[in-house]
Structure formats: structure tokens, C-alpha cells
Amino acid sequence: MPRMLSSVGFLLVAGAAMAHNVTILSDAPVNQEITGLLVWVLVFSVLVFGLVAGTLVYTIWKFRAKPGDDGLPPQVHGNDRMEIIWTAIPLLIVMVLFVLTAQTLVKIKRPVAGSVPIEAxxxxxxxxxxxxxxxxxxxxxxxxxxxxxxEVKITSGDVIHSFWPPSLTGKADAVPGEDNYLxxxxxxxxxxxxxxxxxxxxxxxxxxxxxxxxxxxxxxxxxxxxxxxxxxxxxxxxxxxxxxxxxxxxxxxxxxxxxxxxxxxxxxxxxxxxxxxxxxxxxxxxxxxxxxxxxxxxxxxxxxxxxxxxxxxxxxxxxxxxxxxxxxxxxxxxxxxxxx
Ligand code: HEC
Ligand SMILES: [Cu+2]
Missing domain, CATH: 2.60.40.420 (Cupredoxins -  blue copper proteins)
Incomplete structure (x- = not known):
């Protein structure tokens, strides 16, 4: 259920973003990177949702009570092979997403030669x-x-703010006494x-x-x-x-x-x-x-x-x-x- 909700959530976010020309459809380079990442997450969520929901439907249908079935069916406890599989696959997915995210973060945080310095x-x-x-x-x-x-150096003169031009890039907090860069x-x-x-x-x-x-x-x-x-x-x-x-x-x-x-x-x-x-x-x-x-x-x-x-x-x-x-x-x- 939580997985299904998150998949539906992704579709809603994607739809809203398209409607508003924000992040996903923007062709600003940073947002292209983020969109690439989002597609991977979306693909995995759809796969996981399909697998879980499919298995559930199959099980309900296959093992439904049939005429003449009385009492409990045979009870099964534990299955080492399945436990290993359902630990290994999510672990693998998380690792792949981790590597992709780390790559994207490094790419979008890297200083770029020849950029215009600006202070906000x-x-x-x-x-x-x-x-x-x-x-x-x-x-x-x-x-x-x-x-x-x-390259925008972001800080604050009073309380914490956050600088966010969504059609161009993500956000960075503006914190008094600290510099953040976008x-x-x-x-x-x-x-x-x-x-x-x-x-x-x-x-x-x-x-x-x-x-x-x-x-x-x-x-x-x-x-x-x-x-x-x-x-x-x-x-x-x-x-x-x-x-x-x-x-x-x-x-x-x-x-x-x-x-x-x-x-x-x-x-x-x-x-x-x-x-x-x-x-x-x-x-x-x-x-x-x-x-x-x-x-x-x-x-x-x-x-x-x-x-x-x-x-x-x-x-x-x-x-x-x-x-x-x-x-x-x-x-x-x-x-x-x-x-x-
Ligand atoms: C005590 C300081 C102070 C004085 C005096 C003052 N202002 Fe301002 N003014 C501000 C601040 C602070 C802002 C930003 C407010 C905000 O947007 O939250 C501002 C914003 C403005 C803006 C909008 C600027 C923008 O970027 O959109 C205008 C126009 C303006 N002031 C005109 C005037 C005029 C004309 C006078 C004199 C009659 C005046 N101000 C006197 C502090 C002052
Ligand atoms: Cu603010």
C-alpha cells in the first residue's frame, strides 16, 4: 500500500510539474539531471509495485478457498531462499539509486569554470x-x-530563508553567517x-x-x-x-x-x-x-x-x-x- 501510494504520488507530482513547467519539463541543465534521477526512481517504483501487487493478486486467486476445503490449509514457516531474495533485491535497488544520486549531486554541486559570480x-x-x-x-x-x-552565493541577513527558482534549479537555504552555493x-x-x-x-x-x-x-x-x-x-x-x-x-x-x-x-x-x-x-x-x-x-x-x-x-x-x-x-x- 505505501508503495502504491508513492507511485501514484509520483505520477501526480509529474503531472503537476508538467502543468507548471517546473523542474521536470524545464530544459535547464540542473533540472535535466534531477529529472533523469526521477525517472529511475519512477521505474523502480513501478516495477516494485507491479511485482508486489501481481504476487498478491496471484496468491489470492491461486490459494482461494475451494469447495470442499475445510479447516486450515497446510501451515508453512520460513523460507531461507525467499528471504535472501527479498533482502537482496531491495538492497540492490537502494545501491543503484544511491550511486545515481551521488553522481548527480557531485555533478550539480561542482564549481563550473567561467561562471558569473553572484551574491544573494x-x-x-x-x-x-x-x-x-x-x-x-x-x-x-x-x-x-x-x-x-x-554561481549564486546565498546567505541571509536575519533569519533562515531559502532561495528557489524552480524552473532553473533546486533550492539552497540562506543561513545567517553561512554561505551556500547554487x-x-x-x-x-x-x-x-x-x-x-x-x-x-x-x-x-x-x-x-x-x-x-x-x-x-x-x-x-x-x-x-x-x-x-x-x-x-x-x-x-x-x-x-x-x-x-x-x-x-x-x-x-x-x-x-x-x-x-x-x-x-x-x-x-x-x-x-x-x-x-x-x-x-x-x-x-x-x-x-x-x-x-x-x-x-x-x-x-x-x-x-x-x-x-x-x-x-x-x-x-x-x-x-x-x-x-x-x-x-x-x-x-x-x-x-x-x-x-
Ligand atoms: C526604514 C527604511 C526605509 C525607508 C525610510 C524607506 N524604505 Fe522603501 N523599503 C524598505 C525595505 C526594508 C523594503 C523592502 C520591503 C519588502 O519587500 O519586504 C523597501 C521597499 C521599497 C520599494 C520596493 C522595492 C522593490 O524592490 O520592489 C520601493 C519602491 C520603496 N521601498 C520606496 C521607498 C520610498 C519612495 C521611500 C521614501 C518615501 C522609502 N522607500 C523609504 C525600507 C525603507
Ligand atoms: Cu524568506
Whole structure:
């Protein structure tokens, strides 16, 4: 019975994964490895289930009570040969699965030469991303190249989180004071969903992220442009007012590259105008959502560490929004990327 349930379970998981384009059908290399492993486990479960259920049905039918059978049939105790067989076969299966699993683990944990180093830090309830080689920082949405492996060093600034972009790879815990590594590669451009996979407080379910995979030349162009980037000088009166408000109200916690705003308590907002999402991958980055967020982020995201700004006049919030939306690089529009 438990075996039958596990076989049915596998089929359900496989079905759900297909429906969601997660792990099993993803063509990301790490997930291909995992899928290969899963197929072996599935094959063994089906074989074991067939053998056990078949033997059971055969026995019930063959040794059923026949007319004229009175009393107990002959009683048999022990059978050394059978005991050896039913110990040896499962042992063999476990060994085979062990070897396959060990091989897969070694393969997917191995550092890959030429990978892009990235540092991810989990905070209640958002992800901070850094490119140590370039000295760049971003949050919530991480840009990576297609066709080149990335090596994400994962840690946490407060409690335990877990970093999980299911269409690209498995999870790794983000533990304060410890570094864990995930190595993976995107094989096609896209906007890949990511989740925090470790209960971390009131807004654990609202702690997501995106990985934006760009073609190599677009990625290189993005990194070069971001390195050279400084927030554009405000192009309108509201934008200028917004920048001034930002530097007095928001700069203690947020950075905007090339300005006086250098806070690191909250997400880096240098390229906020390019964000497809708001609040760490949760809400679409629309003016309505941004307005609600600035006025009272905790009403959208329980436990948010950003204070409310309900006291700001509507016109001031809109000035801040104009400024935030002006923070972008020309020639990039991540909204067009297909979503996985
Ligand atoms: C005390 C620190 C603090 C101050 C001051 C602050 N913020 Fe924040 N802000 C945060 C934190 C922390 C987050 C991340 C919250 C989360 O997602 O859980 C955040 C998130 C945001 C986001 C969403 C970013 C993203 O990656 O999706 C925006 C936009 C934002 N803040 C704008 C502002 C503006 C505008 C002001 C000033 C009016 C401001 N913040 C003032 C701490 C602060
Ligand atoms: Cu978390």
C-alpha cells in the first residue's frame, strides 16, 4: 500500500510539474539531471509495485478457498531462499539509486569554470543581489546571461530563508553567517519566477524574486550600461521634487546609484524604472501598486520593514513616483520576456 501510494504520488507530482513547467519539463541543465534521477526512481517504483501487487493478486486467486476445503490449509514457516531474495533485491535497488544520486549531486554541486559570480542575501522579506566582480547591486530581480553558468552565493541577513527558482534549479537555504552555493544555467531568455522556500515570518509567502535571463550580448550591454550608470538628472519639475523628497525621506534606507542616496537597509532602487515587479517579485510594477506601496507597504505586505508614508500629500507621492520611474537604462524592456 505505501508503495502504491508513492507511485501514484509520483505520477501526480509529474503531472503537476508538467502543468507548471517546473523542474521536470524545464530544459535547464540542473533540472535535466534531477529529472533523469526521477525517472529511475519512477521505474523502480513501478516495477516494485507491479511485482508486489501481481504476487498478491496471484496468491489470492491461486490459494482461494475451494469447495470442499475445510479447516486450515497446510501451515508453512520460513523460507531461507525467499528471504535472501527479498533482502537482496531491495538492497540492490537502494545501491543503484544511491550511486545515481551521488553522481548527480557531485555533478550539480561542482564549481563550473567561467561562471558569473553572484551574491544573494535574504532579508525579511526581500532579496538583495550583488555582482561582486562589477561592484553592482540590485534587488528582487536578478539579471543573468543565457548560456553561461552562474554561481549564486546565498546567505541571509536575519533569519533562515531559502532561495528557489524552480524552473532553473533546486533550492539552497540562506543561513545567517553561512554561505551556500547554487550553480545553474538558463538555456533561454525569460523572466523566471523564484520563491523563498523556508518559512521566515509574516510575509514569507510574499517573499519572491525573479531571474531575468538575457541573451549574452544583451546581458553584457546591460552590465556595461549599469556600470556607467548614474541616475539621470530630473527631466521635469515633479521629478526634481521627487528626487529631493527621496533624498530626505528615503535615502537612509535606499540607494540610487550616482546620487546622495546610499542607504542599504532596503532594496537598491537604482534601476527601479526597469522593474517588472514590486515588493520582491510579488506585485506588478504599476503606478497604482507603487502608490499604495509608498503610502503603506505593510498594508500590502504584512510585516514589511518599510515605514508607512501616509502623511505625504498625494502630489508628493506622485512626484516620488515620477522620479522612481525615471530610474532606468535606455534600450531595455524586461516586460517583454516570456515568463516561466
Ligand atoms: C526604514 C527604511 C526605509 C525607508 C525610510 C524607506 N524604505 Fe522603501 N523599503 C524598505 C525595505 C526594508 C523594503 C523592502 C520591503 C519588502 O519587500 O519586504 C523597501 C521597499 C521599497 C520599494 C520596493 C522595492 C522593490 O524592490 O520592489 C520601493 C519602491 C520603496 N521601498 C520606496 C521607498 C520610498 C519612495 C521611500 C521614501 C518615501 C522609502 N522607500 C523609504 C525600507 C525603507
Ligand atoms: Cu524568506
Amino acid at each position: 542575501t535574504g532579508w525579511q522579506f526581500w532579496w538583495d543581489f550583488q555582482y561582486p566582480d562589477e561592484g553592482l547591486r540590485t534587488a528582487g530581480e536578478l539579471v543573468i546571461p543565457v548560456g553561461q553558468p552562474v 550553480r545553474f544555467m538558463a538555456t533561454k531568455p525569460g523572466n523566471y519566477y523564484g520563491y523563498c522556500a523556508e518559512l521566515c515570518g509574516a510575509s514569507h509567502a510574499n517573499m519572491r524574486f525573479r531571474i531575468l535571463a538575457l541573451e549574452r550580448e544583451d546581458y553584457n550591454r546591460f552590465i556595461e550600461a549599469y556600470k556607467a550608470y548614474a541616475a539621470p538628472a530630473p527631466a521635469s519639475e515633479p521629478a526634481a521634487r521627487g528626487q529631493q523628497l527621496f533624498n530626505t525621506q528615503c535615502a537612509a534606507c535606499h540607494t540610487v546609484k550616482g546620487t546622495a542616496a546610499r542607504g542599504v537597509v532596503g532594496p537598491d532602487l537604482s534601476l527601479f524604472g526597469l522593474r517588472t515587479t514590486l515588493g520582491s517579485g510579488v506585485w506588478a510594477n504599476t503606478p497604482e501598486n507603487l502608490k499604495r506601496w509608498i503610502q503603506d507597504s505593510a498594508a500590502m505586505k504584512p510585516g514589511s520593514k518599510m515605514p508607512p508614508f501616509k502623511h505625504l500629500a498625494d502630489a508628493d507621492v506622485e512626484a516620488l513616483m515620477t522620479y522612481l520611474y525615471s530610474l532606468k537604462l535606455d534600450g531595455f524592456d524586461f516586460a517583454q520576456l516570456p515568463r516561466y
